[in-house]
Every structure is written in structure tokens, then in C-alpha cells.
Amino acid sequence: MEVIISPTPEESARLGADIIAYAMKIKPNVVLGLATGGTPVCLYDELIRRRRDEQLDFAGVTSFNLDEYIGLPGDHPCSYRHFMQEHLFNKINMKPERTHVPDGMAVNIDQECLAYEHKIHAVGGIDVQVLGIGTDGHIAFNEPGSSLGSRTRIKTLTQKTREDNARFFEGGIDEVPRHCITMGVGTIMECRKLLLFAFGEGKAEIIAKAVEGPMTAMVPASALQMHQDVVILVDEAAGSKLKLHDYYNHIYANKPAWQKS
Ligand code: GLP
Numbered sequence: 001m002e003v004i005i006s007p008t009p010e011e012s013a014r015l016g017a018d019i020i021a022y023a024m025k026i027k028p029n030v031v032l033g034l035a036t037g038g039t040p041v042c043l044y045d046e047l048i049r050r051r052r053d054e055q056l057d058f059a060g061v062t063s064f065n066l067d068e069y070i071g072l073p074g075d076h077p078c079s080y081r082h083f084m085q086e087h088l089f090n091k092i093n094m095k096p097e098r099t100h101v102p103d104g105m106a107v108n109i110d111q112e113c114l115a116y117e118h119k120i121h122a123v124g125g126i127d128v129q130v131l132g133i134g135t136d137g138h139i140a141f142n143e144p145g146s147s148l149g150s151r152t153r154i155k156t157l158t159q160k161t162r163e164d165n166a167r168f169f170e171g172g173i174d175e176v177p178r179h180c181i182t183m184g185v186g187t188i189m190e191c192r193k194l195l196l197f198a199f200g201e202g203k204a205e206i207i208a209k210a211v212e213g214p215m216t217a218m219v220p221a222s223a224l225q226m227h228q229d230v231v232i233l234v235d236e237a238a239g240s241k242l243k244l245h246d247y248y249n250h251i252y253a254n255k256p257a258w259q260k261s
């Protein structure tokens with residue numbers, strides 16, 4: 001795992017955008033995996049800026065989002081489809097038909113999950129997947145106890161996740177759905193490159209557990225320790241409880257220039 005501790009979330013976002021822009025340069029029809037939540041917003045802002053100021057071209061890009069609430073239609077202000085339209089898709093030149101978010105209104109959820117896996121497979125898999133992390137260690141909506149080999153499926157949200165996400169819902173926690181569709185940990189592990197972002201003191205403890213703790217289904221993000229190509233992009237606050245904090249900085253400071261893209 002490569003751990004890059006930046007002074008600010010904006011700097012982490014710039015580094016993440018560099019990695020994504022490089023992937024788009026070497027493969028214009030790159031397949032991106034995208035995430036929701038507060039964390040990736042600065043990354044999306046940076047990508048939007050590069051589209052506007054540097055003509056970064058998203059025309060060939062395909063995307064798959066990690067998850068969606070069950071019971072919220074795509075035009076619901078709290079659905080993840082709506083989030084993506086507002087924070088990224090409406091502001092760059094991606095082709096709408098190439099953006100995929102699970103359908104939380106599907107009549108047959110199991111079929112929707114299977115179809116989602118097939119769609120990812122059909123385009124050759126995900127090249128670069130953006131991830132955040134929940135305070136309980138979830139990635140996408142793979143809550144503690146999730147099988148580390150799991151595929152896209154229905155999950156029941158924990159009370160903690162519903163509380164954390166209640167800030168996005170006008171009516172508070174009562175409006176937060178109890179179920180979701182989420183890519184599995186196994187689905188995520190098949191992506192060629194993973195970028196996990198975390199910012200703020202509130203994420204410090206779980207980042208230390210995920211990166212340096214034992215690999216366990218109780219901290220689904222710890223499965224990333226088994227992935228060959230993961231970059232953990234944290235700000236100082238989120239990286240503050242890492243035992244090897246200084247070593248990670250030393251590695252990054254001494255990284256050969258040719259490895260820096
Ligand atoms: C949600 C999403 C996750 C995200 C997590 C953290 O639960 N399903 O993909 O990583 O929230 O959110 P935030 O970035 O707002 O802390």
C-alpha cells in the first residue's frame with residue numbers, strides 16, 4: 001500500500017486527480033469506479049476544474065458507482081445518482097449512457113445486482129476505483145461483518161452509518177433508507193487500482209485500523225491490504241494515528257520522479 005499524507009484535502013485531491021488524468025491519458029476509454037459522500041467532493045471539484053481549464057476529456061470514460069440506497073429514485077435529492085449528477089456528471093463531458101449507478105428502485109434487486117456485475121465485466125473491469133471509508137471501516141456500503149469475497153448485493157445499513165449519513169437528509173435519520181445495493185468487497189478487490197481518500201480527525205482511528213491493523217471482516221477496508229495497487233490519500237488529520245506516519249512521508253519524499261504520475 002502506498003500511503004500519501006498531504007497537508008490538506010485539496011492537495012490529496014490534486015494528487016488523486018493526477019492519477020486519474022494519467023489513467024485517462026494512457027487509456028481514453030478508461031473505466032472509473034466512483035464514490036459518494038463528503039470525501040470525494042474535492043476530487044470531483046478538481047476534475048471539473050481540469051475539464052474547464054485544461055480541457056481534460058471525459059468523452060470516452062465509462063463509470064460505475066459503488067452503491068445506491070434502495071427505495072430512492074435517481075431524481076431524489078439524497079440518491080447517489082442525484083449526488084453524482086450534481087457533483088460531477090452535469091459538469092464534465094461524460095456520456096450519460098456511460099455513467100452507471102445501481103438502480104435502487106429495481107423491482108428485482110438480486111437481478112439488478114447480478115446485471116451490475118455483468119456490466120462491469122462486459123467493459124473489461126474497473127481500471128481505477130475511488131473509495132472513501134466509513135467511520136466503522138466500511139468501503140462502499142460493505143458494513144463490518146461483510147464477506148471479504150462479497151459481490152454486488154443488498155446490504156442492511158448499520159445504525160452508525162445511518163447516523164453518519166443523516167446529515168445529507170433534510171428530515172434526519174428517519175429518512176435514511178435501511179437498505180442499499182453495494183458492490184462487494186470482492187468486486188472492489190478486482191479493480192486494477194484503488195484510491196482511498198480520508199480526511200479529518202474523525203477518520204484517523206479507522207484509517208490506522210484499515211491500513212495497519214489486522215485484516216478482518218470487522219474492518220472491511222482492511223481487505224485492501226491484500227490488493228496489489230492501492231494508494232491511500234489522507235490529510236494530516238486523518239493520517240495522524242498511523243504508526244508508520246513518518247516512514248510513509250520518507251517513502252514519498254524519496255520516490256523516484258518517474259514513479260510520481
Ligand atoms: C457512505 C458511502 C461510502 C463513503 C462513506 C463515507 O456510506 N456509501 O462510499 O465512503 O459514506 O462518507 P463520507 O465521505 O461522507 O465520510
